Amino acid sequence: MGCSYDQLSLEERCSLAELHRAGRSIRQIAAALDRQPSTISRELRRNSSAGPRAGPYRPAFAQDQAAARRWSGSRLERDEHLREKVLASLSQGWSPEQVVGRLKREADGHGVIGCETIYRFIYAQLKRTNDGAWRRYLPRAKFRRGRRGKKGGSPALHIKHRVPIHERSPDALDRRQSGHWEADFMLFARYGQSVFVLHERTSRFTVVVRTANRKAEPTANLIAKLLRPLPKTRKRTLTFDNGTEFAEHHRLPIKTFFCDPHAPWQKGGVENVIGRIRRFLPRPTNLDDLDPDHILAAAMVYNHTPRKCLDFQTPAEVFSRALHFKWESTSRHSPG
Numbered sequence: 001m002g003c004s005y006d007q008l009s010l011e012e013r014c015s016l017a018e019l020h021r022a023g024r025s026i027r028q029i030a031a032a033l034d035r036q037p038s039t040i041s042r043e044l045r046r047n048s049s050a051g052p053r054a055g056p057y058r059p060a061f062a063q064d065q066a067a068a069r070r071w072s073g074s075r076l077e078r079d080e081h082l083r084e085k086v087l088a089s090l091s092q093g094w095s096p097e098q099v100v101g102r103l104k105r106e107a108d109g110h111g112v113i114g115c116e117t118i119y120r121f122i123y124a125q126l127k128r129t130n131d132g133a134w135r136r137y138l139p140r141a142k143f144r145r146g147r148r149g150k151k152g153g154s155p156a157l158h159i160k161h162r163v164p165i166h167e168r169s170p171d172a173l174d175r176r177q178s179g180h181w182e183a184d185f186m187l188f189a190r191y192g193q194s195v196f197v198l199h200e201r202t203s204r205f206t207v208v209v210r211t212a213n214r215k216a217e218p219t220a221n222l223i224a225k226l227l228r229p230l231p232k233t234r235k236r237t238l239t240f241d242n243g244t245e246f247a248e249h250h251r252l253p254i255k256t257f258f259c260d261p262h263a264p265w266q267k268g269g270v271e272n273v274i275g276r277i278r279r280f281l282p283r284p285t286n287l288d289d290l291d292p293d294h295i296l297a298a299a300m301v302y303n304h305t306p307r308k309c310l311d312f313q314t315p316a317e318v319f320s321r322a323l324h325f326k327w328e329s330t331s332r333h334s335p336g
Contacts, residue, residue, distance in 0.1 A: 007066055008035070008043060013059035016043065020057050075113060076121040086118060090137040093279050094305050101312035140275060159258065161250040165239060165266050168257045172237050178202040178322050179236035181254075182270035183223065185214055185245065186281065193287045195295060197277070198226055199270040204307055205319035206273050208299035210287060220248035227254060234322070239267045277302060 008016070012033055019029045026044070030037040047062035076083040089099045096118035103112040125134045135141050172180035178200065186195040194214050198207040207226055212218070227235050235254045240246040241264045249256040259266040280298035287295075303319075306312040 008033075008039070008062075010059060010063045013043070013062050016040065017057050017059045020044065074121045074124065075117060082113065086113070087137065090118075090122075092305065093139070093276060093301055095139040097308055098306050098312070101308050102306045105306070105312045136279075139279075141279065159242065159244070159247050159249075162242075162258050163256065165257045165259050168237055168239065168255075172201065172239075175202050177236070179230075179234045181227075181235070181238045182267040183238060183240055183246075184264075184267065184270045184274060185211070185243070186274050186277065187283075188281075188287060189284045190286055190288075195281065195287070196222060197270055197273055198223070199273050200315075200319065201269050203319040203322055204269065204273075204310065204315040206270075206299060206302055206315065208277065208295055208302075210292070210295055214243075214245040216245055216247040219245045220251050224252055227252070241267065273302065 012035075015033060016029055019032060024032070026040050027037050029035075030040045033040070043062065044057055047065055048057045076086060085103075086099055089102070090096070094102075096115040099118060100113060100115050119138075122134055122137050126132070169180075171177040180201045182199045182201060184197055186197060188194065192213060194211050196209045196211050196219070198209075200206070209222065209226070211222065223238070227238075237255045237257060238249075238252065239257045239259065240249065241259050242261055246256075246258075264271055277298050280301065281295065303316040304314045306314050310318050
């Protein structure tokens with residue numbers, strides 16, 4: 001039968017260093033530490049400098065070296081199948097937390113891998129390969145996190161029949177009642193190009209439509225067209241920021257509310273969606289050169305990505321159970 005080998009502890013390595021400096025022999029040190037002489041000899045040989053510039057045995061350095069020798073790499077480096085599965089999910093826009101949650105759900109709650117393992121693996125590849133493309137696996141592909149400063153000016157006082165968000169029903173805030181929506185536009189580097197985003201707060205289901213402009217009347221017409229197939233219980237409220245493109249809100253068949261000036265975070269659901277969809281529709285994108293199906297695909301990916309807030313179900317799964325009729329996950333409406 002083979003025998004197990006216990007690594008020296010840091011305390012033992014400190015004692016070894018003191019005895020070695022005192023001129024004790026390997027056998028004397030081994031007897032004092034109750035270890036085999038071969039263990040002491042190997043420890044000194046591995047962790048002491050050799051040659052004409054030989055240095056003393058350093059216990060802290062020896063401890064670090066021992067830990068480095070025991071490390072066999074990240075699990076994602078050792079498990080090729082798991083690595084491919086994780087990277088495939090990340091490339092679809094899933095966050096590490098969503099990947100981990102879905103893996104646990106598929107494994108009946110058993111732990112598979114941790115979020116920190118994924119983040120450390122990606123950052124390690126960035127450092128080792130010096131290839132910035134690895135950051136594209138992260139949710140927002142940013143090197144740094146930061147806050148955006150406030151912008152001056154607000155047309156809030158000029159919007160007719162504007163109702164502040166503080167008068168919205170508390171049922172919309174806790175997300176337990178479906179039928180509460182948020183809306184906003186994604187803008188792009190090319191002047192006049194935009195995509196309209198309509199987001200349901202409970203299921204996180206999202207509709208994405210390219211628009212020809214952001215004028216108030218066409219915007220109101222588009223929203224009315226998107227909401228028309230829904231029953232009254234599925235169109236309770238709709239929340240905007242204070243952009244003038246929503247000035248015709250009072251014509252819509254739904255109660256409308258507006259965020260406070262300079263507080264778009266009050267409609268945080270649609271803001272989060274836009275941040276995630278930017279992965280597929282970055283700001284420099286020229287929509288005129290883009291296949292219309294690309295926008296549809298971006299919405300499809302979002303609606304079929306598991307969310308922690310939904311117990312790692314997808315928005316499409318939750319939304320489809322909330323309705324008893326079929327409604328496509330995105331719209332193919334022509335710009336207007």
